[in-house]
Amino acid sequence: MPRTPPDPSADTPPADAPRPRGRPRKTAEERDDGNRRQALLGAAALLFRQHGFAGTSTRDIAQAVGMRSGSPFYHFDSKQALLGAVMTEGMRSALQHQAQALAALPAGASARARFAALVRSHFDVLLGPQSDFIPVMLYEWRLLQPDQRAAVQALKDDYESVWQHVLDALHQAGCLRGDPRLVRLMIFGALNWSVQWYQPPGRGTSRQRATLDDLTRTALELFLTTP
Amino acid sequence: MPRTPPDPSADTPPADAPRPRGRPRKTAEERDDGNRRQALLGAAALLFRQHGFAGTSTRDIAQAVGMRSGSPFYHFDSKQALLGAVMTEGMRSALQHQAQALAALPAGASARARFAALVRSHFDVLLGPQSDFIPVMLYEWRLLQPDQRAAVQALKDDYESVWQHVLDALHQAGCLRGDPRLVRLMIFGALNWSVQWYQPPGRGTSRQRATLDDLTRTALELFLTTP
């Protein structure tokens, strides 16, 4: 099919947009490379989460940040690289949040207190604001290419080893029953699954929704024996 | 691009396949409509699970059962209808398995015993043989169209209400702590998450993998207080 009259639907040019004479078309902030890259990551995380990786086109992502269809490939080598970057960014942020939560505890805090901090931090990263990066990792992990998977797996290993130490301590203190490795996987499941059903308490909703504190308290009650 | 010479890559015809003279091209079993529909469902479940809904083409599914590219649409109105049918079939099978597991219990079985049967049945449906239907539901639930979602939701409600009754009984007996509704969601998460990491114990694997009995025992230890 020859396309001599340029197909207007292929790459819709801005209908309006009279060229601002002499001034740069983008503000300094918009031109900043790191900012544009971050904007692409955020849009990709949101759209990947909503429609899945394969269900989101690179054009969708470009449009969400006001770019034209080819421009995301100036920042990322491929759509797969964008997926890997979303997950890496998610884990980087989760690790940082985790470290801060533990650092805020008093020195010599109990295993129970450390566990509570980890659970609450996990819910924050999963369900708080700008919380699309980790859900994308949870939903689309199997679609990661092996080379990118290794990089993200290293970050996941770091994150999980912190949990494993706390869980081992709880197990030895008799606060937690069952094989600690399987228990870790099941606890992660219980927490991660919340991305499928949790909705933050909105204003004016008729039925009262659970808060992240509610979730954290329930998790502690469910998993730990009474002190 | 005019396609006067029929594009061989578009819809690859069987390279060999000399017509068997006089005999039907498909055996009776292959021609059976229900059988072909079931074959499509099974292939769709496997491929949707591996590559996601949007990452699987209807051509992939057709090829997996030996059909040509347009033929799935003789059995299903659309790709979306195929997704809905996979989930409906998964829930139908899960409900049947659940009912059988409870029926096999002695009359007057304790809440603990009923809980154990539900957990084991859940793992069977999730991780046993031909276990791609429910994982597709877990992974792709958000991609279901609203009308199809309602139908599957009704089956899910039935399935979950059986659990809720048992969990309420455990809670009243003091075997389970925490808000029963949130607890149900967290327990489902702990169990469902296993589709992300569980691998059945293979022959000759160096490290011993967990069995479904191991998972069930760990779940009981983790969630229930000591009797």
Add this chain to the structure above:
DNA sequence: CCTACCGATCGGTAGG
């Protein structure tokens, strides 16, 4: 259920 096909969309690229 196959044949033959359509219109739309997709990831990605060369050149600026």
Add this chain to the structure above:
DNA sequence: CCTACCGATCGGTAGG
């Protein structure tokens, strides 16, 4: 980062 584009693939359909 935009322009203009390519080759491939996709869901779906008419007619048999």
